[in-house]
Amino acid sequence: MLHAQGSKILDATGQEVVLRGFNVGGWLLQESYILKTDTLDSQARIRRALLRTMSEPELEEFYAQFRARFITKADIDFLAAQGFNCVRLPLHYDLFLTREQRRARTRAGQSPRHVEAYVQDLARWYDQDQLFTDAKNLEGFRLIDDVLSWCAAKNMYVILDLHAAPGGQGPDRNINDNLVPLDLWKRRDARGRLIYQDITVRLWEQLAARYRRDSRVAMYDFLNEPHKVNSANGLSDDNREINALYSRLINAVRARNDPHLLLLEGNGYGNEYTSLTPDKLRIADRTNLVYNAHRYWCSNGPGAADPNANQINLIHNLVAFRDTWQVPVWVGETGENSNEWFAGAVQGLNQAGIGWCHWTLKRVEGATSLLRVRAYGSILTPAGRAALLQNCQFAECLPNRDVLAAFAPPTAGRQPFATLTLPGLVHATDYDLGRHGAAYQDEYAERTDYRNQKATNSGNACRNDGADIFPVDDQAPSRGFALGSMAVGEWLNYTVQVQQAGRYTVQARVANDQATPARLLVKLDGAVIGTLLIGKGDSPATWTTVSATTTAIPTGPHTLQVYVEQPGAQLSWLRFSPAPAVVQGSE
Missing domain, CATH: 3.20.20.80 (Glycosidases)
Structure with a gap:
């Protein structure tokens, strides 16, 4: 007893x-x-x-x-x-x-x-x-x-x-x-x-x-x-x-x-x-x-x-x-x-x-x-x-x-949410497990005032962090969810295993319902390796695929980060493919 x-x-x-x-x-x-x-x-x-x-x-x-x-x-x-x-x-x-x-x-x-x-x-x-x-x-x-x-x-x-x-x-x-x-x-x-x-x-x-x-x-x-x-x-x-x-x-x-x-x-x-x-x-x-x-x-x-x-x-x-x-x-x-x-x-x-x-x-x-x-x-x-x-x-x-x-001890730190390899597909919602400031950064990550009814995940879908995830209706390979309401300075980290060194073409499935263009930076271990430009949008937003070519990246485990430089984008997934070889002397 x-x-x-x-x-x-x-x-x-x-x-x-x-x-x-x-x-x-x-x-x-x-x-x-x-x-x-x-x-x-x-x-x-x-x-x-x-x-x-x-x-x-x-x-x-x-x-x-x-x-x-x-x-x-x-x-x-x-x-x-x-x-x-x-x-x-x-x-x-x-x-x-x-x-x-x-x-x-x-x-x-x-x-x-x-x-x-x-x-x-x-x-x-x-x-x-x-x-x-x-x-x-x-x-x-x-x-x-x-x-x-x-x-x-x-x-x-x-x-x-x-x-x-x-x-x-x-x-x-x-x-x-x-x-x-x-x-x-x-x-x-x-x-x-x-x-x-x-x-x-x-x-x-x-x-x-x-x-x-x-x-x-x-x-x-x-x-x-x-x-x-x-x-x-x-x-x-x-x-x-x-x-x-x-x-x-x-x-x-x-x-x-x-x-x-x-x-x-x-x-x-x-x-x-x-x-x-x-x-x-x-x-x-x-x-x-x-x-x-x-x-x-x-x-x-x-x-x-x-x-x-x-x-x-x-x-x-x-x-x-x-x-x-x-x-x-x-x-x-x-x-x-x-x-x-x-x-x-x-x-x-x-x-x-x-x-x-x-x-x-x-x-x-x-x-x-x-x-x-x-x-x-x-x-x-x-x-x-x-x-x-x-x-x-x-x-x-x-x-x-x-x-x-x-509920894990703080020593557990940031952990992969999914096994992600490059070349390959990275769903936006597969950002790492972990605390705000380690796995992701969002303006509003926890509710500390009972009078404030605002949801920390304003899309109220998929995961229970401060990142805002919305159900979307888009073609495969979309899982039916996308990151949205992304403010300047917000970011998401993904633990990835790069299996092939070199430059990559990164395609991103995006939408924009704002009247101004949006811009996302793609980083690897803190360094910018590519920029995704999303043109000004309309309402309701139309899903489209944009692409960019990254700088050369090495093999091994790395932290991939999507960083919001200009707001407005919704992001469903990223696809990394080896970039075509550049022929010497060509433009």
Whole structure:
């Protein structure tokens, strides 16, 4: 069993354990953007939309198949092979309901009257001890047991995360699948009880009863990302409601003689801990508490600090909070950014000795995930659902090698993305793996302000760096992608093996939608070997092939660079062929 000693997490032998891994989001709670069903906005709305064309038994069968395929042992084995040592498991509370109880919840989203009826049903089931009791048959327990088994076989830990709590811990229904915003904190039953909170405590009591001696479980993550729990929504501004629930949950789990690490998440999407510090909690046992941060779209700089010491998503504040309160801290979610940001975050957190868990393992057409699920069409059609069930399986997913490389130690440096030889073809998107300033140079390589929605890759295609890659419709040998939006001074590096010395003819497949000419320099190991001139263009741009003759180049491994001297060009590929011999005395 992992336990806390001061600000560190230790195993049973007294060795420090730094948990680094991945979330498996989108599996046991469907978030619309992960599945590319954004207009449906939440799992409950997806379910209700599906019920327009299928029966409830058919709906349950589809979800059973989805859960059997989206994450399997093969996915966990893949994570372990990359060196990760934990998995955070986001759970929807409805997995611990019976099918009949879950159907009542699905119907509850139709109107306020149905919601009230569902709340009355919940209160009745709660009073009659009919919630979460059939551990042998409830899907949530079975799925947890599967993940624990898969992870233990690879010496990995599991964090149990209540991602969608009864009632919903905030107004963002995509995250917590609420029926009514903030009902966890507000909804009272006919007896005046905060019934959703009572049910949340009951669920964790049942989880503790089942897993209290299970050392495969690293932590209980009581409540994912409470947010907008404030006076603007009729609640307090000092987190008193969150304090009251956390205090109840901690006392309830400890009353079951469960010593697990307990992960607390602050207000404001998991980061703000006013009145939630260890001294403020109304608990008898203050051991084995861990404090969480969710790091998105913020600075990785060691000097960046928030003036609120209880707002801990910045690394400086995380370290200060850990040292002040002598509690472990852990980043339960991080990601949704460029590879440059990932590398900076991992480097900064590793140097501070803080564990982290990336969001998320796989998503449909996902550039920021480790695995990319191919597009499937619409979940509302039989063909789309069949394609989703096929495409989401591990064997059908495409690893994002550039994302994986971002988690490598800084000593890994720049690495080839593809084997490139001259003479030969170089696709523009096959620039090297590595950090901004080493593999490529771009004006905007990472997002460090949550208010700035601009994509780092403005074409949002192919790779997850600052380089801007767009889908294009052009003839072979184009792969359907091209570099674009290239500003003066930007460049891309390619590791190439020159097999034949001499001068080359370099052809480039280019387009220009600007009213002025563009110019690209071709460099080898920093020296200019040729210039590509692209005439002024039109809109929409027309693809054409331009060429130039290089200076003589030697054999061996080299760094080829495409450098933007005048902007406007889009570049799909470069083809290098030996230049015709120059006859002495000819012009």
